[in-house]
Amino acid sequence: MIFNSNTFLIFFLVVTLLYWLVRRNERHRDALILVSSFYFYGSWDWRFLGLLVLTGGIDFLCAKKISDSTEKTVRHRWLVLSICSNIGTLGFFKYAGFFIDSAVAALEQFGIHGPRPALQILLPAGISFYTFQALSYTLDVYRNHITVERNVFKYFAFLTFFPQLVAGPIERASFLLPQFREPRKISLEQVSRGVWFILWGFVMKVVIADYLAPLADLAFGSQQAGGAVILLGTLAFGGQIYGDFAGYSLIARGLANTMGFELSPNFSQPYFSNNIQEFWRRWHQTLSAWFRDYLYIPLGGDRRGDARTYLNIIITFTLAGLWHGANWTFLFWGLCHGVSLAVFRWWRQSPLSRSLWIPVPVGWLMTLSVVGVGWLFFRATSLKQAFGMMDAAWTRPGPSWGHSYLIAVTIGVAMVALSDAFQRRFPWDRVGQWSWKRRAMFQGLLLAFIVARWGKEAPSFIYFQF
Amino acid sequence: MAADDLNASVAPQEGHRYLLKSSGFGRHLAATAASFALVTALLWGAIRSGVLPGEAHLADPDSTIIATKARLASRPGGESIAFVGDSSCLINIDIPTLRQQGIAAVNLGTLSYLGIDSFGLLARRFCEGRPGAEIVLVVHPECLRLTEPSVEHRAILESALESQGAPISGGGWNRFQRETFDGFRTRMLDRWIPTPLRGRMGERYGFTQDLGASLVSTGGTMEETAVFDAAAPHGSAEYRLARRIRPECEAFRSRLPDGVRVRVIISPVPSSHALKSHEATVTQLGREVSRWIQADESAGAMPLVMPDSDFGTVTHLLPSAARTYSGILARKILEK
Numbered sequence: 001m002i003f004n005s006n007t008f009l010i011f012f013l014v015v016t017l018l019y020w021l022v023r024r025n026e027r028h029r030d031a032l033i034l035v036s037s038f039y040f041y042g043s044w045d046w047r048f049l050g051l052l053v054l055t056g057g058i059d060f061l062c063a064k065k066i067s068d069s070t071e072k073t074v075r076h077r078w079l080v081l082s083i084c085s086n087i088g089t090l091g092f093f094k095y096a097g098f099f100i101d102s103a104v105a106a107l108e109q110f111g112i113h114g115p116r117p118a119l120q121i122l123l124p125a126g127i128s129f130y131t132f133q134a135l136s137y138t139l140d141v142y143r144n145h146i147t148v149e150r151n152v153f154k155y156f157a158f159l160t161f162f163p164q165l166v167a168g169p170i171e172r173a174s175f176l177l178p179q180f181r182e183p184r185k186i187s188l189e190q191v192s193r194g195v196w197f198i199l200w201g202f203v204m205k206v207v208i209a210d211y212l213a214p215l216a217d218l219a220f221g222s223q224q225a226g227g228a229v230i231l232l233g234t235l236a237f238g239g240q241i242y243g244d245f246a247g248y249s250l251i252a253r254g255l256a257n258t259m260g261f262e263l264s265p266n267f268s269q270p271y272f273s274n275n276i277q278e279f280w281r282r283w284h285q286t287l288s289a290w291f292r293d294y295l296y297i298p299l300g301g302d303r304r305g306d307a308r309t310y311l312n313i314i315i316t317f318t319l320a321g322l323w324h325g326a327n328w329t330f331l332f333w334g335l336c337h338g339v340s341l342a343v344f345r346w347w348r349q350s351p352l353s354r355s356l357w358i359p360v361p362v363g364w365l366m367t368l369s370v371v372g373v374g375w376l377f378f379r380a381t382s383l384k385q386a387f388g389m390m391d392a393a394w395t396r397p398g399p400s401w402g403h404s405y406l407i408a409v410t411i412g413v414a415m416v417a418l419s420d421a422f423q424r425r426f427p428w429d430r431v432g433q434w435s436w437k438r439r440a441m442f443q444g445l446l447l448a449f450i451v452a453r454w455g456k457e458a459p460s461f462i463y464f465q466f
Numbered sequence: 467m468a469a470d471d472l473n474a475s476v477a478p479q480e481g482h483r484y485l486l487k488s489s490g491f492g493r494h495l496a497a498t499a500a501s502f503a504l505v506t507a508l509l510w511g512a513i514r515s516g517v518l519p520g521e522a523h524l525a526d527p528d529s530t531i532i533a534t535k536a537r538l539a540s541r542p543g544g545e546s547i548a549f550v551g552d553s554s555c556l557i558n559i560d561i562p563t564l565r566q567q568g569i570a571a572v573n574l575g576t577l578s579y580l581g582i583d584s585f586g587l588l589a590r591r592f593c594e595g596r597p598g599a600e601i602v603l604v605v606h607p608e609c610l611r612l613t614e615p616s617v618e619h620r621a622i623l624e625s626a627l628e629s630q631g632a633p634i635s636g637g638g639w640n641r642f643q644r645e646t647f648d649g650f651r652t653r654m655l656d657r658w659i660p661t662p663l664r665g666r667m668g669e670r671y672g673f674t675q676d677l678g679a680s681l682v683s684t685g686g687t688m689e690e691t692a693v694f695d696a697a698a699p700h701g702s703a704e705y706r707l708a709r710r711i712r713p714e715c716e717a718f719r720s721r722l723p724d725g726v727r728v729r730v731i732i733s734p735v736p737s738s739h740a741l742k743s744h745e746a747t748v749t750q751l752g753r754e755v756s757r758w759i760q761a762d763e764s765a766g767a768m769p770l771v772m773p774d775s776d777f778g779t780v781t782h783l784l785p786s787a788a789r790t791y792s793g794i795l796a797r798k799i800l801e802k
Contacts, residue, residue: 019482020484022481023480023481023482023483023484024480024481025479025480025481026479026480026481027481028481029481029482030481183479183480183481183482183483184481184482184483185482185483185485186482186483186484186485186486187485187486188485188486188487188490188491188494191486191491192494195494195498214662214664214668215662217662217664217668218662218663218668218669218672221665221668221669222668222669223669224669224670259482260482399672400671400672400676400680401671401672401673401676402672404660404672404673404675404676405660405672405673407659407660408659408660408662408673411659436493436494436497437497439494440494440497440498440500440501441497441501442501443498443501444497444498444499444500444501444502444503444504444505445501445502445505447498447501447502448502448505448506448647451502451647452647452648452650452651
């Protein structure tokens with residue numbers, strides 16, 4: 001069940017009605033959230049509900065043991081168990097095939113040939129997201145940033161909260177869990193904000209991302225693509241993934257708002273960034289924050305000298321790349337961003353940056369170029385394809401349909417730019433001040449765009465595969 | 467402990483409280499719905515009143531192929547021979563090869579879903595204002611055993627031939643979409659925003675607009691890009707005539723002006739797919755079709771089986787083989 005499907009709309013309508021009915025009882029509310037989240041998750045593959053309950057249950061137990069003990073070694077032991085449980089689950093379901101294949105391929109380079117085990121492991125939906133959220137819970141309990149949750153229903157309601165279960169935002173327990181511990185007050189402003197976010201999210205997904213998706217497919221799936229089509233195809237994918245993921249995040253926040261909950265913002269118009277560091281402050285903010293707090297800082301952050309700082313940045317981003325998927329392309333994508341961030345940091349600190357002024361448009365263009373090269377690797381199915389496409393951009397002439405492609409991608413990119421420019425100029429703080437008539441008129445227009453593009457086939461969200 | 471305290475300790479806590487009045491929120495929703503309804507009504511009115519131009523027929527490859535063939539059939543020109551038929555005609559009959567041999571022809575081949583009667587609509591349009599025109603019906607044996615033709619494809623053809631909007635079938639959501647947003651897209655947006663094609667067709671032609679332009683420039687011939695896989699399942703190789711074929715053939719003939727010469731060609735199949743009796747069976751099927759259509763002769767002399775390497779699919783020849791096949795066809799036409 002995905003947000004942009006009729007099934008989900010019916011599901012959410014039913015949940016909203018039931019949610020209103022259970023408003024007087026916190027336990028009933030938690031039970032409703034839990035049941036609806038399980039139903040939502042089970043609609044993908046009910047078999048993985050067991051895994052979700054098992055790993056979540058282990059984290060619940062570990063956090064309790066950590067909280068109950070004052071002995072550092074005991075607390076440490078339970079934390080390690082929680083980390084092993086989450087990373088082990090993620091490692092088995094997501095990376096086992098990749099590591100085995102890579103190891104076999106490496107051995108073959110040395111002339112050692114063996115049978116390639118045919119692993120057929122299904123990837124549970126949203127595993128990368130919920131394991132990271134569960135980890136943040138035990139880590140925050142270990143660090144005494146949050147009190148342990150002893151009510152198992154409340155804990156699972158927090159962990160499996162359906163608006164953000166399968167693709168985030170990856171919430172900190174210290175932010176989301178306390179919201180489950182107190183009665184929610186649902187104001188008109190919050191519901192209006194939720195509706196606004198949901199509509200914008202659907203516009204970004206259904207109107208923009210789904211329009212750009214076949215264009216990106218055309219460039220990345222075509223043997224004929226060459227010349228400017230490669231560049232345009234990368235732009236199309238950059239717009240697609242942004243509309244897709246930022247749209248999803250906005251819908252998730254909007255759904256949570258209508259239920260009285262707040263979720264963290266995940267995107268802040270990242271393509272307006274003037275440097276790569278700013279880009280990562282605006283792109284997938286909850287994942288960046290997770291890696292900063294639970295990996296980069298524990299590695300030493302910027303406290304151990306310049307060389308170690310650069311290394312920490314590169315390690316963090318390479319692993320963040322691998323988090324996206326079990327493929328060398330994601331690893332390389334993360335590495336590219338890590339190196340770019342390290343270089344940027346070096347540049348900022350060097351005397352050169354004070355004497356050599358870089359105009360803002362140049363900085364913006366350089367940032368987009370780095371991000372664009374990254375998207376080429378992110379979207380390619382293999383490193384070979386990515387490097388082949390980079391080569392084809394210079395050596396292979398464009399296909400006969402290059403002119404139409406240019407028009408189509410320009411329209412898509414213009415939609416992304418217009419949508420972002422509007423959201424930047426009119427954030428909710430301003431829109432919330434509009435008269436209800438003005439807002440309703442605009443919402444009606446957004447709804448018309450959505451209905452116009454609402455298809456029988458509901459294309460899935462890209463980040464669901466992670 | 468007092469009874470009240472005990473009750474307080476076990477009384478469930480409130481889950482959430484709505485601080486909004488239903489009238490306030492309802493007003494928001496109603497205004498949004500009204501705004502949406504206004505946009506919808508404007509579109510509906512514009513489509514119904516005929517303010518907007520007719521459908522561009524560029525929403526998908528099928529519409530593009532059918533509408534382009536309708537335009538080619540309607541276009542005045544020096545062509546005296548029109549090839550009509552299913553996708554084996556669309557792909558196997560290479561017009562540039564025929565033109566090189568001095569044969570002024572146009573390929574009006576479309577899709578098997580249309581059915582033989584619909585091929586007759588295109589043939590009739592071609593014959594209008596062309597005295598002495600000749601029609602060649604090219605069908606694959608596969609087309610002769612298919613069940614009912616597609617109503618939707620027929621509607622596209624009729625609307626393209628009449629330059630009108632396709633009649634809207636069905637009800638509910640589809641009808642609403644067709645009369646509002648889809649209608650606006652197919653009439654207006656499709657003219658400016660290229661529609662990407664998917665898969666192999668996308669790789670070769672890119673967009674529906676480019677596909678249409680290519681069909682016009684090649685006289686209606688389209689290229690197959692797949693490579694035939696003999697090991698893949700291709701369905702039964704036993705061909706027969708479906709019951710509907712006879713009335714369709716008779717309807718086809720009735721659509722043509724008197725005196726129009728018609729020939730029938732049965733398209734070839736890959737050798738690995740052909741049964742031993744294939745040529746005999748298919749020749750017999752061709753004779754039956756020719757009889758019902760009152761064709762001058764069945765083109766039995768055209769190859770009915772060709773090497774696997776010539777094919778992209780069971781029904782479609784690769785471009786080089788289509789040129790060879792069309793070269794043979796050109797010689798046969800010139801011999802007559």
